[in-house]
Amino acid sequence: MKDLHGTLDALVLRTLTFGPRHGYDIVRWLREQTQDALEVEEGSLYPALYRMERDGSIEAEWGMSELGRRAKFYTITDAGRRRLRADTKAFAQFVRIVSPLLLPT
Amino acid sequence: MKLIKRFVRGAIKEEVDSELAFHIDMTVRDLVARGMSEQQARAEAQRRFGDATTVTAECRRFGEERDRVARRTEYLTELRQDVAFAVRQLVKTPGFTIVSVLTLALGIGATAAMFSALDAVVLRSLPFPNASRIVDIHPHQAGRRNLGLTPPEYLAFRNIKELEYVAVARLGGGAALQIGDLPEMVDAAAVSADYFAVFGVRPEFGRTFTRDEDVEGGPGVAILSHRFWMSRFNGDPAVLNRVLQIDGKPHTVIGIMPASFDFLKGSANIWEPLALAPAAATQYGAHYLEGYARLRAGVSQAVASAALLSAEHAVAAQIPERTQSLSAYEIQIRSFSDDLVHDYRALLFILVGAVGFVLLIACGNVANLLLARGMSRARELAIRAALGAGRGRLFRQLLTESLVLSLVGAAAGLFVAFILLRALPHISPDDVPRLERAHIDLRVLGMTLLLGIASSVIFGLVPALRAARPQLQQTLREGGRGSGSARDRLRAILVGAQVALTLALLVGAGLLIRSAWSIQHVDPGFDPHGVLAARIVLPEVHYASGDAVVRTYTTIRDEAARIPGVQSVALTSVVPMSNSTMRSSVAPGGAGKSDSREDANLRLVSDGYFSTMRIPMIAGRDISRDDLADGVPVAVVNEVIIHTLWPGIDVRDAIGRRIGAVPTRRKDLPEWEIVGVTKDLHEAALTQTPDPEMYVPYQQTADAFWPFLGRSLVVVARLADEHAAPETLVRPLQRVIAHVDPSLPIADSKSVEGYLSDSVATARMNTILLSLLGGIALVLAMVGIFGVVAYFVRQRTYEIGVRLALGATPSDVWRFVVRRGMAPVVGGMVAGIGLSLATSALLRGQLFGVTAHDPATLGVVASLMAAVALLAIYVPARRAARVPPAIALTST
Numbered sequence: 001m002k003d004l005h006g007t008l009d010a011l012v013l014r015t016l017t018f019g020p021r022h023g024y025d026i027v028r029w030l031r032e033q034t035q036d037a038l039e040v041e042e043g044s045l046y047p048a049l050y051r052m053e054r055d056g057s058i059e060a061e062w063g064m065s066e067l068g069r070r071a072k073f074y075t076i077t078d079a080g081r082r083r084l085r086a087d088t089k090a091f092a093q094f095v096r097i098v099s100p101l102l103l104p105t
Numbered sequence: 106m107k108l109i110k111r112f113v114r115g116a117i118k119e120e121v122d123s124e125l126a127f128h129i130d131m132t133v134r135d136l137v138a139r140g141m142s143e144q145q146a147r148a149e150a151q152r153r154f155g156d157a158t159t160v161t162a163e164c165r166r167f168g169e170e171r172d173r174v175a176r177r178t179e180y181l182t183e184l185r186q187d188v189a190f191a192v193r194q195l196v197k198t199p200g201f202t203i204v205s206v207l208t209l210a211l212g213i214g215a216t217a218a219m220f221s222a223l224d225a226v227v228l229r230s231l232p233f234p235n236a237s238r239i240v241d242i243h244p245h246q247a248g249r250r251n252l253g254l255t256p257p258e259y260l261a262f263r264n265i266k267e268l269e270y271v272a273v274a275r276l277g278g279g280a281a282l283q284i285g286d287l288p289e290m291v292d293a294a295a296v297s298a299d300y301f302a303v304f305g306v307r308p309e310f311g312r313t314f315t316r317d318e319d320v321e322g323g324p325g326v327a328i329l330s331h332r333f334w335m336s337r338f339n340g341d342p343a344v345l346n347r348v349l350q351i352d353g354k355p356h357t358v359i360g361i362m363p364a365s366f367d368f369l370k371g372s373a374n375i376w377e378p379l380a381l382a383p384a385a386a387t388q389y390g391a392h393y394l395e396g397y398a399r400l401r402a403g404v405s406q407a408v409a410s411a412a413l414l415s416a417e418h419a420v421a422a423q424i425p426e427r428t429q430s431l432s433a434y435e436i437q438i439r440s441f442s443d444d445l446v447h448d449y450r451a452l453l454f455i456l457v458g459a460v461g462f463v464l465l466i467a468c469g470n471v472a473n474l475l476l477a478r479g480m481s482r483a484r485e486l487a488i489r490a491a492l493g494a495g496r497g498r499l500f501r502q503l504l505t506e507s508l509v510l511s512l513v514g515a516a517a518g519l520f521v522a523f524i525l526l527r528a529l530p531h532i533s534p535d536d537v538p539r540l541e542r543a544h545i546d547l548r549v550l551g552m553t554l555l556l557g558i559a560s561s562v563i564f565g566l567v568p569a570l571r572a573a574r575p576q577l578q579q580t581l582r583e584g585g586r587g588s589g590s591a592r593d594r595l596r597a598i599l600v601g602a603q604v605a606l607t608l609a610l611l612v613g614a615g616l617l618i619r620s621a622w623s624i625q626h627v628d629p630g631f632d633p634h635g636v637l638a639a640r641i642v643l644p645e646v647h648y649a650s651g652d653a654v655v656r657t658y659t660t661i662r663d664e665a666a667r668i669p670g671v672q673s674v675a676l677t678s679v680v681p682m683s684n685s686t687m688r689s690s691v692a693p694g695g696a697g698k699s700d701s702r703e704d705a706n707l708r709l710v711s712d713g714y715f716s717t718m719r720i721p722m723i724a725g726r727d728i729s730r731d732d733l734a735d736g737v738p739v740a741v742v743n744e745v746i747i748h749t750l751w752p753g754i755d756v757r758d759a760i761g762r763r764i765g766a767v768p769t770r771r772k773d774l775p776e777w778e779i780v781g782v783t784k785d786l787h788e789a790a791l792t793q794t795p796d797p798e799m800y801v802p803y804q805q806t807a808d809a810f811w812p813f814l815g816r817s818l819v820v821v822a823r824l825a826d827e828h829a830a831p832e833t834l835v836r837p838l839q840r841v842i843a844h845v846d847p848s849l850p851i852a853d854s855k856s857v858e859g860y861l862s863d864s865v866a867t868a869r870m871n872t873i874l875l876s877l878l879g880g881i882a883l884v885l886a887m888v889g890i891f892g893v894v895a896y897f898v899r900q901r902t903y904e905i906g907v908r909l910a911l912g913a914t915p916s917d918v919w920r921f922v923v924r925r926g927m928a929p930v931v932g933g934m935v936a937g938i939g940l941s942l943a944t945s946a947l948l949r950g951q952l953f954g955v956t957a958h959d960p961a962t963l964g965v966v967a968s969l970m971a972a973v974a975l976l977a978i979y980v981p982a983r984r985a986a987r988v989p990p991a992i993a994l995t996s997t
Contacts (some may be wrong), residue, residue, distance in 0.1 A: 024131040025125065042128060043155035050121075050167035054174060065127075068133075072124045 007047055008040065009057075010087040016058060017084070018077040022065060023072070024050060049074060057083050112529065117168040119146040121161055129154065146204040183498075183503070186980050191506035202510070204888060205471050209557070211353055211854050211881050212467025214521025217553045221526055223453045224548065231442050232365035236307040237398075238269075239441040240406065242396035242620040244417065247433040258384035259297070261397070266405045272300035273379060273394035280375055281644055282849050283350035284337075288850040291333065292641065293351070294373035295380070300327075303399045304366070311360035312343050315933070319378040326378065327356040331364040333374035340855040341668035352644035353848060363542060370793065378704025389424045390625025393813055410438050422772045428600040452871065455947055459613065459878045462606045464556070464880050469603045471514075471888045473509055473596055476717035477896040510557065515557030532870050596893050597929035602888045604688065605940050607773045607882040608970050611906070612941035613948055614879035615962040616955055623954025624865055630786020631793070632719035633861045635824040636681040636832035637911060639838055639854035643816040647846070651808035654816050655734075658803065661845050662711060665822055668837045676818045681788045682860040687814075691799060694765030694776035703749045705742075708795050709818065715741070715783060717823045718857075725760040725781030726847065732802040740764060740777035743785050746797040756782045764799070770846060776802060790864050792953045821857065831856040843927045883973055889976040894926040905985050906992035913988035926978035934967055941966075 016028050026042050052058045057080035065071035074086070129150050136146035151157070195202040233239060242262070244252045253261075254689070274297070280293035300321035301308070311333060318326055319422045327349060329338075338344045356377060366372075400409050413436040419426065423755045432712075487500060520734070642660065648654050657675055657843045666674040678687065692702040712728045714720075723744065732739050746760045765776040777799075785795035803818060822834055835854050842849050904916055913921075945957045955962065 022127070026130045028135075041155065042153065043160045046121075046125065046128075046160055047163040047167060050164045050171065054167050054171035056174075069127060069130075070118070071127050104875070 007087075007091060009045060009052060010084060010091060011038075012052070012055065013042070013076055013080050013084040015080070016074055020061070020063075020073040020075045022074065026074070037054070039084070052080070055068060058079075106357055107443075117172065121164045121168060125154075125157065125161065125164075126732055136659065145872075146334065149804050153800060157381060169645060183501075184294055187502045187505040188509060190502065191509040193419060194506060195510065198478075201474060204892070205474050206517055207515045208467045208470045208474075208885055208888065210517035210521050211885065212464040213515050213518030213553055213556050214525060215460045215878065215881065216464045217522035217554060218525035218529065218551050219453070219457045220552060221522065223457050223550050225358050225395045230315040231445070232306075235402070236441065238400040238402070238404075239303060239305075240400060240409070240438040241441055241444050241915075242400050242413065243437045243439070244392070245437060246431050246512075254394040254396035255420075256381050256388050256392050256394065257420050257423070258417065259381075259394055259396060260386055260855040261416045262398070262413060263402060265409075265412045265416055267401055267409045268398045269401045270299040270302045270399045272297045272303045272397050273378060273392055274373075274397070279826055280351045280377070281353070281848065282375070283353075283848060288848050290850040290853065291374050293375040293377065295378065296350070296376050297379045300376070300397070301362070303397045305399065306362065306366050310342055311358070311364040314376075314378050319380055321380050321382040322381050323378055325351075325354050325356040327351060328360040328362060328376040329358060330362055330367055330372070330376075332367045333489035334361045334874075351377065353646040354644075382406065389420075391813065398438070404438070406903055407437055407596075410436060413438065451950065452867070455951075456871075456874055456878075458947075459733075459875055461572075462610050463878050463882050463885070464748040466575045466603045466606050469599045470885050471507075471510070472563070473599050473892055475510075475890055476596060476599075503927075504562070508562075510520045516555070519550070519553055522549070532873050570991025579911060583879075588698060593897075597932075598609070598895050599646045600629040600889055600929040601933035601936065603886045603973070604930050604970065605925060605937035607879075607886040608934055608966060609944045610875070610882045611879045611966045612937075612945055612971065614872070614875040614964060615966045616945055616948055616957065617868070617875050619955040619959065620951065620953040621868055621872045622867070624791050624868060627787065627791040627793060627954075629681070630720060630784055631857075633681075633825045633857040635829065635831055636685075636718065637822050637824075637834045637838070638819050638857050638860065639835070639851045640817060640819045641842065641849060641851060643849070644679060645816065647848075648816055651806060651811050654811050655804050655806070656752050657845060658711075661820065661842060664841045664844065665820055665838055667820070668834065668841065668955070670825055670829065671834065672823045673713055673717045673821045675714040675717040676709075676821060677714055677821055678709040678803070678814060678818055679706070679788075680787065680819050680821065680857060682790070682862055682864040687801070689766050690795075691746070691750070691764050691766055694763035703746060703797045705746055705799045708798065708800050709806055709814070710741075710800045711803055716823070720786055721784045723782045723784055724757045725779070727781060728800065728802045730804075733804050736738060736805070738777045740779045740804050740878070741781040741800040742779055743783050743795065744796040745785055746793055747782060748797060749797060750867055768809050792868075793860075799896075799908055823839070831858070868951065868953070883970075886970075887977045888974050890974050891980065893929075894922065894978050897925060897980040898922060898985045899984075902988055902992060905988045906990050910990035918988070919982055922982040923975070923978055926982070928976065930971070930974040934970055937970070938967065955961055 012026055015029050020028075021029065023045060024041075027045065028041050030038050035071065040082060048060070049060075053060055053074070056077060058074045059077055060072050060074050061072060062070055063073045131145070132150035132153065133143070133146045136149055137143055141149065143698070145528045154160070158296070194511075197968055206754065231239075242254060244254060244258060252446070254273055259271065262268065262271045265271070275295040276670055280290050280291050296314075298314045298316045303315040307313075309330065311326060311328075314326060318324055329344070334344065336341060342361075344358055347359065349358060350356075351529075362376075365517075379933050398409070400406070416437045417434050418431050439818050443712060490496070535682075616706055641658075643654055643657060647655065649872045662676055665671065687707050688704050689707040708808070710728060712730050714726055715722055720740075724739070728739065728741055744756055744766065746764075747756050751759060751762070759779050759782055762779050763776045764779060781937065783800075784799075787793065788796055788798060806814075822838065824831060824834065832854075838854070839851060842851065903919075908921075909915075909918065941963065942958060949957045
């Protein structure tokens with residue numbers, strides 16, 4: 001499954017609430033959490049990371065990866081947490097409104 | 106972390122490339138772990154990644170944007186730090202801060218206030234559409250200048266096609282307005298119907314007069330001024346269509362003019378139609394109207410003048426028994442707005458110039474203070490530079506400091522300006538147009554900010570530049586004592602310039618003070634103390650005949666004489682210094698006819714006028730109660746008239762001679778017999794040479810003449826007790842008048858001393874303002890000199906200690922400091938004297954009894970300046986003389 005349009009930012013922010021991660025780690029973590037169901041596209045992920053960094057939702061810092069290579073670690077900022085809360089709320093509302101239409105019982 | 110960020114930011118390209126490479130490598134590693142070959146894994150990883158070029162480009166773009174934001178944030182953070190640091194620094198040195206802010210506040214505040222005044226009075230155009238097309242019309246006749254317009258002239262000018270509108274107004278006097286029980290006197294003007302069209306102003310409510318209403322016997326209608334409507338009717342629009350009793354006749358209020366029409370403090374409050382009688386069309390000698398016109402678009406003043414002149418000649422050609430050639434009739438037009446601000450323009454520019462001096466002096470002070478501060482902080486700055494602070498960063502921080510300083514100064518200056526503007530109308534003459542409208546608007550606010558920022562850049566820049574390239578090693582070696590003769594020279598030049606500007610200002614103030622003193626000591630020729638003047642106007646409805654007018658005034662006068670405490674009472678048509686005149690051209694009459702003629706002020710007076718005003722008689726007798734309408738017409742004249750009309754004769758020989766009116770010297774007009782001669786007196790202004798004066802008995806006034814006077818005379822009453830306030834007579838006088846006719850109000854009552862003081866109001870304002878500015882300048886210069894010398898002593902404490910240790914006496918040190926301190930002052934004084942010779946020439950028009958280059962004033966001012974400078978040097982010099990010699994051993 002590809003990420004639903006517009007939810008990538010929220011997914012990345014959510015991932016980062018569990019601690020700083022580098023880009024590859026974010027992809028891997030999402031894949032593991034969804035039992036390989038969610039495959040984030042690298043082509044979308046990195047621009048999104050740079051964009052969110054520009055907007056101040058996340059901060060980046062170079063550090064050592066677990067394998068001793070230099071990697072760029074992202075951390076969620078307070079502004080990012082606020083944005084995650086807002087996005088989550090909007091998503092929940094979206095689901096609530098749309099599911100009776102798409103998933104009639 | 107910050108350092109890493111800084112490093113990363115420099116190379117977005119590398120950052121993106123290495124991050125993406127890391128991702129690919131990690132993917133490859135995972136795939137290999139799952140059993141792919143290295144080569145397959147790399148191909149798969151790249152396939153998964155997709156279009157690497159686009160992704161890279163996108164990441165770079167966001168990255169660059171991120172960096173821009175970060176740079177801006179950093180800049181703002183640094184600015185905040187700089188401002189916070191600047192504030193801390195300023196708070197740490199309260200003496201420096203307070204002196205600087207006060208200095209700037211005075212300089213900027215005074216400038217802003219003067220600019221507001223100049224803006225309101227001169228620069229801002231009148232609030233009338235195409236105000237430049239509004240002109241006043243002044244006929245001249247055979248050397249008699251600025252006559253009023255006559256009705257025939259007005260009627261003829263209405264047909265000139267170059268003029269869009271022509272209107273006339275009969276000003277003066279007032280109207281008795283009866284609202285409720287008490288009659289009150291209101292400034293009123295009778296105007297022709299097009300008066301408001303000339304100014305292009307529409308009423309705020311209602312309408313203006315129609316031409317049909319501007320005819321004799323037309324309906325009683327009136328228009329109110331905004332000011333009067335607000336003050337008297339609380340701005341209630343219901344006053345429209347209300348009927349008011351004006352001069353005993355009902356008038357319907359048909360309109361209310363907008364506030365913009367109240368352009369003078371004393372302009373009319375009620376307008377009524379002029380309503381010329383048909384008979385007025387031949388009143389060729391009645392110069393009692395003020396003429397205004399609006400030129401048609403595209404018509405120049407020269408063209409309009411020419412058209413008016415030919416119309417004027419056509420009118421003059423019809424005058425029966427005209428005694429002068431047509432070429433004696435001239436017309437002058439002047440722009441209305443120029444006329445309104447007349448000499449205040451020059452005056453305000455002088456004041457703005459003076460205020461500019463003060464601002465420069467203030468700026469010089471702050472520059473000196475900042476320079477001294479920059480040098481005292483040389484050590485701090487050197488250490489910071491040594492610790493790696495960038496030169497630009499230091500520079501910016503110092504500039505921020507002066508910016509903060511001058512913004513605080515500008516804010517305080519705004520407050521000063523506000524106070525000055527509130528005070529200004531109280532010391533200015535009443536007829537400065539629109540001064541009370543001067544206020545601090547956006548433009549003044551902008552100018553104040555600009556001044557603040559400009560001063561900070563100028564005064565902050567030099568010290569900041571100097572401080573930003575400190576000679577690190579030298580400064581550290583000197584232990585932060587600082588030195589450098591170039592800096593001392595700059596500071597000396599600043600002090601010298603301040604002294605020069607202050608001196609020039611003080612010379613100006615001194616000359617004005619001397620003028621004011623001279624004016625105070627001019628003998629007006631009468632005694633204004635303890636005399637009340639109260640104008641009475643008799644309305645036409647009840648006082649149509651001249652006989653009734655004379656009888657009423659006689660009764661009022663006789664009853665007023667019985668008021669307890671009153672020494673004497675008399676009547677006159679014009680009070681000295683009251684700024685209104687009635688002029689008549691006179692010539693020797695009877696057998697001694699000659700060509701000599703003179704424009705004389707004509708006054709109607711009662712007997713006892715000269716003794717009440719204490720005007721000395723030189724020869725002959727006073728006007729008498731028995732000089733009645735059926736007696737021989739008599740006149741009392743002053744010396745000037747006699748010397749002009751009969752050059753060379755003794756004033757006593759003038760008694761019995763006859764004097765006649767020109768040019769309408771017709772058989773039915775009287776010739777007067779001179780029965781008395783008074784000393785000359787200053788009727789118009791203390792600064793003017795006495796005018797020719799002629800006094801005739803009010804009882805002999807022709808019936809036809811009373812309407813021109815508005816049936817108005819002034820009661821002058823002298824108190825027996827010279828020290829009592831004449832105003833105490835107002836209430837008793839009101840009772841007397843009410844007893845004679847309850848509907849009569851007193852128009853304006855004022856002590857004659859008040860008139861005298863008003864006549865010097867302009868001179869007084871100049872003197873007060875320039876003295877104030879001179880005083881501010883002196884204080885600022887004193888602070889400046891003190892600051893420089895005190896700094897000098899502080900810097901040289903070690904050197905002074907060494908000198909003392911080597912045998913110099915304290916008085917040697919005194920001399921050393923005073924010599925160093927006074928050198929720039931003396932230089933500045935020499936330059937200031939030169940400057941004042943140039944600047945005081947501009948004041949020439951405002952001076953009286955003193956020349957622009959008065960050596961005494963110059964001497965006094967120079968001594969004052971030197972004394973103040975020595976005072977400013979005294980404190981630091983004393984400190985220097987008390988330096989313990991041991992400091993030479995202990996100081997580093």
